Amino acid sequence: MNNKFTPGLFTLALIFITSVSIQAQRPAMKYGDVTKEELLITHCPIDSNAHAYYIYDYGKAYFEYGTTRIVSDRPDSENNGFQLYFTRQFRIKILDNQGFSWADVEIPLYHENNEEERTTGVKAATYNLEGGKIVRTKLNASDIIREETSENWMTKKFALPNVRAGSIIEVEYSIKSDYFFNLRDWKFQYSIPVLQSDYHIRIPDYFVFNATQRGYFPIKVKNTSQNKQLEFTYVQVNDGQIRTTDTYTKKYDYMEIYDHYHVENIPAFPSEGFLRTKDNYLTRIEFELAYTKFPNQTTKSYTTTWDQVDNKLLDNANFGKQLDNSGHFKRKTEALKSLNLGDDSLMNAAFHHIKKTMVWNGIRSKYTSFPLSKTYKEGGGNCSDVNLNLVVLLNTLGFNAYPVILSTQENGIIHPAHPSLTRFNYVIAMVQIDSSAYLMDATDPSSEINLIPIRCLNDKGRVIDKSKHDWINLMDYKSYQLTSKFDLSFDENFVLTGNEGMMLKEYAAYNFIKDFKKYNTKEEYTQSLEKKNGGLSIEKMELSDMDSITGSINVSYQIKIENPAEVSDNLLYFSPAINPFIENNPFKLPKRDYPVEFNYPYRIQQICTIELPENYEVSELPEATVLKLPDNSIKFIYQVNVIGNKVNLVSRFFINKSIFLPDEYESLKQIYDLILNKQKEMIVLKKI
């Protein structure tokens, strides 16, 4: 299994690049400047299937100094420093009523303590063509609703008036923010096409941001800069018998960096399954504050290199500083050590101890919420509370244990070329013994060493350590392994009865446990299987120990299948794929624009022995087949033999790769079709 792709390289695999025509750049559009031609359009010029499209999406972010006239006895003129302004203006063409939801606008705003984001100048209007004339309906300010969405979020909401098929809507607003590190990311791609999108940022060189481009489509960038000057006026008020003021000014020269990002004709992002998150492929630009350097001050570093990311975390009170805090494990460490276990067993014991005593509250965070001793004592917390406790316990036991920060699947992949701390949202534990790494996530009671929850299977994680400064692959440790054996025979009514045994390993076992735990008893579980499969009855389920799935789980039961075969005069025919592992082709569409992603490799085997009914002999058998993709990334083996009065079917199915690129899609779809066809092939028996 080799999936060591990097998103950077992948971005270069531009299947669309030819469709991006380089046109002369349209001039910036003025608010309100909607033309009749635009209103007359009935189809999106780049996608005849679109229900709506962005004609134009324009964003601007810049810094402005809060107050430059500082008066000594006026607190309101205090030096507030830079504030960040963001302005957005967009115009959307609504083509039909399926596109109406684009006329409902929401602007989320963050606030915390005394710092907040505020909107200014929200303007919006709808344009329609009525009797050949452009009619503009403005949004009333009173129709803008303010919703206290949750503790830290407020949302401004409004529905544009008079929206019909053919309307153009235009929206403009500005946001003033105290969070100067929060330079807004810009999305160039949506679920509707975008004809033109521009993002302009002007940043004083006091601030340095790392920019990361993502997605399939190239973003044109123009970087320029110009000299600027900031002039402060200081007014010193002297309270004597006669009130006097001294005024002096001071000037600072700085360079303003001006970046302009531009795209044209970006197709709609489709909604497709088998993608961990569309965030990995949406064309957009992201910013992360690297460092600040103000006059007469030392450089304040945020994130510039990966090593600095590591060090920053190690210095953080809610991360690295917590790792020194191990007093609360004193007794547990002694107890565990006294067991005189080998390395593997000791590591496992520590892992199970944390799994058992600490409950994850569902919150993903790289930072702890309280001191480790407190969350350990309380028996739960967020994933950092849980897993940093595990790291500390492992360390006190003498292991080389480290936190590994990562980004969960739905949070997107970390771009290795662009150091960023904020993109990580999760932390797990790792132990290194010699050259082997052991990953552990104690938030999930069903997980095991190197069998981490599916949410964590996302490219690479960063090992946080003073000296290591390294990445660790999060995938490819374990696969989905299922072997099932059927031993069946036809009774006199042509009902199939017999035994089914399954051996589940790794993610197959993990998924089974997750599923099984939803039921109170084995009976309730087997009933649920019966409900899903009409004509199937299951009895006498037996199950091996499930406390640990480091080995395998064995499940067996007796099954009875009504109507497995069709009978006519002197023929009896049936398809021997009793419990096919693919029942439907999930890939029905002829083409796919984005990759197909699997979480882990699959190794599935089925051995099925069916005793023939009395007085019947085999007339026709399916031919043995091997189907595979050229790189062996998918392989299907199917073989039916007759031995005495038994038919013996062996089939194997392997998926050996986690990412299939769009140009591999067609063969992926095809092989699924072929497998399904093969599984439907009949064994024909004839009466003797």
Place this chain on the structure above:
Amino acid sequence: MHRLILLLAITFALINSVSGQTPLNSELIADSLTRNANAVIRFNTTTYDRTSVGKYSETVHYAITILNSKGISEARLLIPYDRNSKVIRIEGYTYNSLGILIKKINKKDIQDYASNNSYTLYSDNRVKHCNPVSNTYPFTVEYKYTIEYDEVVGFGSWVPQKGFNISVEKSELIFRTPAQLELKYKELNHSFEFNQSADKTITEYTWQVNNLKAIEYEPYSPGYLSIFPAILLTPVNISYEGTSGDFTSWQTYGLWVNQLIENRDNLPDETVFKMQKLTDTINDIREKVKAIYQYMQQNTRYVNISLGIGGFQPIMASDVDGKGYGDCKALSNYTRALLKSVGIASYYAEIGNGLNKRIKYPEFPSVNQTNHVILCVPMEDTLWLECTNQNIPCGYIGRGNADRYALLITPQGGVLAKTPEYNIKDNHRNSTTNITLFDDGHASFDIRADYKNYLFEDIYRFMHKSGKEQKEDLLKSLSARGLEINNFSIDDQSDKNALGELKVNGTINQYGSKTVKRWFIKSNSLLQMSTFKEINASRKYPIYQAIGYSYSDTLCIHIPEHYQIEKLPDDISLNSSYGSFEITYHFENNLVTIVRDYTINNGEYKETEYDEINKYLKRLSAKDDEKIILIEK
């Protein structure tokens, strides 16, 4: 009186947490209550205290044991409230399987956020939310909270079992009301232990249930109010956002609604003029309504912004006219105003939409039996209009509104009227599919199908999507492997009836399955049929088939020259109370023709009928799977 209640309540909570006993030990739960249960309500005491015509409080105190991971969402606390109510106290505790207290929920564990469903842009609705967790099962949570209301419009229904797979050890409802303020109630699906006591000033009602076993979801069940033990509650005198009403009868209820819509149907002169111009050349009144309805469809869209009384009162017709949007109330009221401007009278009609909402108890007027508004235009063969959909044919109100009571709001009050029921034979799909088989196993196909009335909705889902989306939907919905579509069209042919037409052709890479000598061919259509395969004979609740419909599908299969028929299935004609099924197979000149007629009757089917229906379904499903066998000549 109030102080006493408070004191009692506090004492109760203390007993639970201090006595040292562990009544919440999960081992104390009877086996009969854990069977098929994901969670067990250990106790629930819900107390309503109405203090005046426009004020009441609701105190809920309950504990629930979570048995497995499917029950985890039941551990969650969700207290809905809005601008007319406030949550004044929340307590919460979690216990381990032995019932020993492990955590007290703190203020900081409780979040507060806006709560809007998917079709709402903004409402006043908010929730207090808390989500305790545990790695091990079972565990128990206990909550107690009080909500104070500054309005009385309805008390909802009290359903001790919060859903499927939840059992109840003990649950009680206490309702106290000033003697002069009547409470109406209706018990459903259970005989509750009931008590009523009164002193001079206060009347107190109590209902109690013990040991309710978990109910399992059964497909094709009637709505939850036909299954779960419940008590419907309603005030008679109400007070809401400065209005007052009397819910003695639907007529008086209608007077209150009329108060809310009165004088909200004025339109700008311009629009009145536009409507007159639009219709003055049309003579037929039905056509006039259609023209106006289509104008409304083209000039408005559905947006739900529900503020305060806006939950019950439509925004002004003139505002809808200016903004071009509104919710069901606003758009129905707007359409009413448009019709009025050309002299056509219509009634604003409250209705319960969907399986679980409808005016089911006409003798029990209350605000909770409706959730939607449509418009009724009385005439010979009365027209009903669903005003929230921009594409639906004029006069078609859909499965969700048909065949039930609507409450027409007239200046004289409310009047119950039945919406149309569509005839089974008219809820019809008529299709012809031609399939040509080729030697290598692939096939070409061509389908033409008409979908009428209820079944129109099967195709309506795709009708107004883009070509690409329609093609994708067809690829996903046609039942064949290795499908490719060449051409297709989906058209709205509605006239008096809703009618959709599908045409599609393409290829299938492998039709049926081949062996060296034989070819096994499916004899069912590529179009799917909506039915179930089997009834679990041990099911507890009747089968509820909400709508009846019928299919006539003809399948013509052209087989290659050098094949002949080895087996052609036998014709069949089957009848049951649930439906009927008839298939004929015919072979001539290399052409197999299969004609299938299939009817499903709407209705409720009781246990005594299951055997017969099951036999019917089994034959039907076996027949559906039966293959035609071709053999090389």
